[in-house]
Amino acid sequence: MSGLTLTKELVATSEKNRKLSPLKFITCGSVDDGKSTLIGRLLWDSKAVKSDQAEKLYRDGRRNNSELNLPEFALLLDGLQAEREQGITIDVAYRYFSTDKRSFIVVDCPGHEQYTRNMATGATKADLAVLLVDARIGILEQTKRHTMIGSMMGIKQFILAVNKIDLIDYDRERFEHIAREFSEFALSLGITNISSIPISALKGENVVNKDYENMAWYEGNSLLETLELANVKSKQSVGLRMPVQRVCRPNESFRGYQGTLVGGAVKPGDSVIILPSEKTANILQIVTFDLVRNAAVAGDAVTLVLDRNIDIARGDIISSIEAKPMMGYHFDANVIVLSENALVPNKYYWLKSACRRQKVMVEPYSAVDFRTGLFHDVERLELNNIGKVKLHFDEIAIFDSYEENDDMGAFIIIDPENNHTVAGGMISSKSEEIRHIGADNNDEFVLLSMPKKVAEKLQNSEIYKLLEEEIKQIPLQGKISKS
Amino acid sequence: MSEDIKQKPPLDPHLKALENEAIFIFREVAAEFERPVLLYSVGKDSAVLLHLARKAFFPGKIPFPLLHIDTGWKFKEMIKFRDGIVKQYGLDLVAYTNPRAKTEEITPFTHGSAIYTDIMKTQALRQALDIGEYDAAFGGARRDEEPARAKERIYSFRTANHRWDPRNQRPELFNIYNGMIKRGESVRVFPLSNWTELDIWRYIKEENIPIVSLYFSKKRPVVERDGMLILAEDERLKLAPNEKVQYLDVRFRTLGCFPLSGAVRSKARTLDDIIAEIDSATISEREGRMIDKDQAASMEMKKREGYF
Numbered sequence: 048m049s050g051l052t053l054t055k056e057l058v059a060t061s062e063k064n065r066k067l068s069p070l071k072f073i074t075c076g077s078v079d080d081g082k083s084t085l086i087g088r089l090l091w092d093s094k095a096v097k098s099d100q101a102e103k104l105y106r107d108g109r110r111n112n113s114e115l116n117l118p119e120f121a122l123l124l125d126g127l128q129a130e131r132e133q134g135i136t137i138d139v140a141y142r143y144f145s146t147d148k149r150s151f152i153v154v155d156c157p158g159h160e161q162y163t164r165n166m167a168t169g170a171t172k173a174d175l176a177v178l179l180v181d182a183r184i185g186i187l188e189q190t191k192r193h194t195m196i197g198s199m200m201g202i203k204q205f206i207l208a209v210n211k212i213d214l215i216d217y218d219r220e221r222f223e224h225i226a227r228e229f230s231e232f233a234l235s236l237g238i239t240n241i242s243s244i245p246i247s248a249l250k251g252e253n254v255v256n257k258d259y260e261n262m263a264w265y266e267g268n269s270l271l272e273t274l275e276l277a278n279v280k281s282k283q284s285v286g287l288r289m290p291v292q293r294v295c296r297p298n299e300s301f302r303g304y305q306g307t308l309v310g311g312a313v314k315p316g317d318s319v320i321i322l323p324s325e326k327t328a329n330i331l332q333i334v335t336f337d338l339v340r341n342a343a344v345a346g347d348a349v350t351l352v353l354d355r356n357i358d359i360a361r362g363d364i365i366s367s368i369e370a371k372p373m374m375g376y377h378f379d380a381n382v383i384v385l386s387e388n389a390l391v392p393n394k395y396y397w398l399k400s401a402c403r404r405q406k407v408m409v410e411p412y413s414a415v416d417f418r419t420g421l422f423h424d425v426e427r428l429e430l431n432n433i434g435k436v437k438l439h440f441d442e443i444a445i446f447d448s449y450e451e452n453d454d455m456g457a458f459i460i461i462d463p464e465n466n467h468t469v470a471g472g473m474i475s476s477k478s479e480e481i482r483h484i485g486a487d488n489n490d491e492f493v494l495l496s497m498p499k500k501v502a503e504k505l506q507n508s509e510i511y512k513l514l515e516e517e518i519k520q521i522p523l524q525g526k527i528s529k530s
Numbered sequence: 531m532s533e534d535i536k537q538k539p540p541l542d543p544h545l546k547a548l549e550n551e552a553i554f555i556f557r558e559v560a561a562e563f564e565r566p567v568l569l570y571s572v573g574k575d576s577a578v579l580l581h582l583a584r585k586a587f588f589p590g591k592i593p594f595p596l597l598h599i600d601t602g603w604k605f606k607e608m609i610k611f612r613d614g615i616v617k618q619y620g621l622d623l624v625a626y627t628n629p630r631a632k633t634e635e636i637t638p639f640t641h642g643s644a645i646y647t648d649i650m651k652t653q654a655l656r657q658a659l660d661i662g663e664y665d666a667a668f669g670g671a672r673r674d675e676e677p678a679r680a681k682e683r684i685y686s687f688r689t690a691n692h693r694w695d696p697r698n699q700r701p702e703l704f705n706i707y708n709g710m711i712k713r714g715e716s717v718r719v720f721p722l723s724n725w726t727e728l729d730i731w732r733y734i735k736e737e738n739i740p741i742v743s744l745y746f747s748k749k750r751p752v753v754e755r756d757g758m759l760i761l762a763e764d765e766r767l768k769l770a771p772n773e774k775v776q777y778l779d780v781r782f783r784t785l786g787c788f789p790l791s792g793a794v795r796s797k798a799r800t801l802d803d804i805i806a807e808i809d810s811a812t813i814s815e816r817e818g819r820m821i822d823k824d825q826a827a828s829m830e831m832k833k834r835e836g837y838f
């Protein structure tokens with residue numbers, strides 16, 4: 048299989064190829080594990096490096112891999128001056144290459160613990176993670192941390208690339224030991240889609256092409272073959288979701304709702320429900336620039352026309368009637384803190400998700416200890432912390448769990464004081480419990496805090512009316528302020 | 531829509547995904563910003579950008595103007611093409627030239643490419659953005675163009691002085707963009723971030739997008755200067771005694787100011803030829819462009835100053 052090396056073949060097939068959706072994967076590893084060499088190798092062998100860039104590499108590189116006549120790939124990858132000066136990768140970088148089967152987006156993530164947030168950023172929306180380890184060293188705490196973060200961000204497929212296998216004489220036993228240790232750890236996190244591959248990024252063994260000389264004992268696919276076969280997330284089988292981005296009214300007679308389907312499918316005639324208003328309507332038309340379509344599926348950016356006039360605004364969700372998302376005032380979520388300013392309780396933030404922006408209070412309650420993988424209690428979350436929080440809204444919020452729909456279950460938190468993105472998060476479930484703030488020693492009375500709308504409902508309820516006289520007798524226990 | 535568009539086969543999943551992503555970004559910015567503007571440079575990336583904007587807001591019109599920073603030294607054909615497109619699609623286009631060009635007679639020949647680019651492009655852009663009070667400017671930059679762009683965000687945050695601070699960019703998670711800014715601050719938005727040069731060409735072909743014919747090979751008059759082939763059509767180009775005009779089969783891989791955009795020898799006369807040429811390219815796209823060569827990491831410097 049010489050597939051990659053001939054660009055002419057690429058041209059010849061470029062009309063037929065790319066039947067598969069592009070695969071986005073992240074690469075993580077510690078400094079000197081060979082990540083730059085590996086990515087460089089993939090770009091190089093797939094001819095994504097153009098020759099003038101290559102010349103620059105040969106010119107600028109001090110420690111050329113002269114024996115193989117390859118350039119110092121790290122120079123190609125570390126784009127920013129600050130990074131070149133320090134010789135490390137700080138920020139996430141995006142690279143592109145394609146084979147005759149598929150196109151790829153490589154998200155190159157930094158390793159250091161202090162850049163956990165960058166790793167998490169890169170992991171969002173990724174289909175797969177390639178974790179790199181040095182065969183001489185094996186699994187590190189950092190490898191485990193990357194696995195946990197990736198898994199938390201929703202990545203389900205992991206490849207462990209055991210690099211520099213040439214430096215341990217292609218030792219099968221050592222490789223299998225490392226692979227086993229990793230599988231055991233990953234399985235304990237609930238990850239089941241794992242491949243371990245022995246590679247030499249430098250020599251190009253098992254990277255693009257399978258090596259039959261030094262590692263005849265290895266029966267699996269090369270790294271690139273594994274990537275070509277990997278799955279991409281598809282959300283066509285879940286309930287219809289279209290967050291409304293904007294209302295399109297070019298003239299009196301046309302009113303369309305523009306947005307991208309993030310779940311399910313839709314066709315003219317389908318009945319839908321608009322949230323949060325819970326009004327129903329039927330789809331009249333699916334309008335796109337090219338033609339009036341007879342169906343749209345998850346991923347498509349469309350304009351929907353309904354059969355009746357309903358008040359619909361940006362941020363509303365057009366949903367299937369049978370499988371609706373969750374609506375509520377309280378949700379449980381996992382978050383990763385991205386800002387120097389911690390994520391703190393009792394403060395109003397903006398939360399943005401699926402084109403909705405609303406006020407939220409965040410109640411952090413636990414954080415991950417990356418060494419043990421266990422959660423411990425906290426009251427605030429600092430930069431690079433990953434933890435669990437409760438979200439409290441004044442106005443009704445609409446989500447799916449991140450597990451079910453990663454577009455409807457993802458959010459960012461913005462600090463209204465400086466507009467920084469403080470955290471990213473993933474909804475785990477709805478929590479409808481009422482917050483208990485002020486119970487003192489007197490066990491006859493408790494003070495409850497709840498959203499105004501819930502309180503109003505409660506006050507209009509039959510039970511409340513029955514108890515009204517009794518409640519009025521209760522002495523006021525001091526002021527509760529909520530600002 | 532015309533019949534031939536209706537019969538167009540569907541895009542492959544790769545291009546479709548890129549298109550969907552760009553449309554989402556356009557709509558998001560139009561919904562969240564007060565005064566967006568599309569930076570239209572007349573080149574192929576701008577052509578794709580414009581096409582995507584028309585798609586994003588269809589059947590409505592593009593709800594913001596286009597801005598062209600005209601240095602006065604663009605290829606004549608570019609200006610003719612621009613005016614044709616504006617008319618054909620009924621676009622709202624603002625062309626802006628830095629007034630210093632006239633008062634100080636700044637030209638690429640007299641001031642050198644670095645100073646000229648700074649005044650006529652970077653500063654002109656800043657002036658035009660200030661005058662228009664634009665809070666979001668769409669650009670056609672791609673991450674694959676150059677290492678300094680590989681780490682660029684989709685929403686690239688700029689201070690009130692239009693500065694780009696690579697260390698202080700907002701993290702972008704999922705596809706949720708933080709569009710909250712203070713008065714005077716702005717964002718540059720790059721809907722084509724994830725496209726490669728090849729994707730651009732394949733999309734132009736699939737979607738039948740009109741582009742300036744300078745991209746296609748033809749016998750053209752050129753002079754060789756500092757290792758670059760410069761188009762010799764404009765009377766403002768003064769030839770040195772030892773320079774002479776030759777007629778060569780050339781095309782342009784990037785279009786800008788004609789004295790700074792070198793032609794490449796090529797026989798690629800059709801989109802298919804170009805796609806084949808790029809797939810086996812030996813020169814990356816910006817090589818014909820002088821601006822990147824001025825100093826190491828020059829693009830990063832220029833971006834910090836407020837260039838795209």
Ligand SMILES: Nc1nc2c(ncn2[C@@H]2O[C@H](COP(=O)(O)OP(=O)(O)O)[C@@H](O)[C@H]2O)c(=O)[nH]1
Pocket residue numbers: 076077078079080081082083084085112121210211212213214246247248249250
């Ligand atoms: N022998 C051997 N050396 C390697 C291999 N991969 C990388 N290296 C070397 O390891 C060093 C660090 O590699 P580099 O790619 O810069 O690591 P990074 O810090 O992870 O990006 C370089 O000197 C590489 O040449 C390999 O598979 N075998």
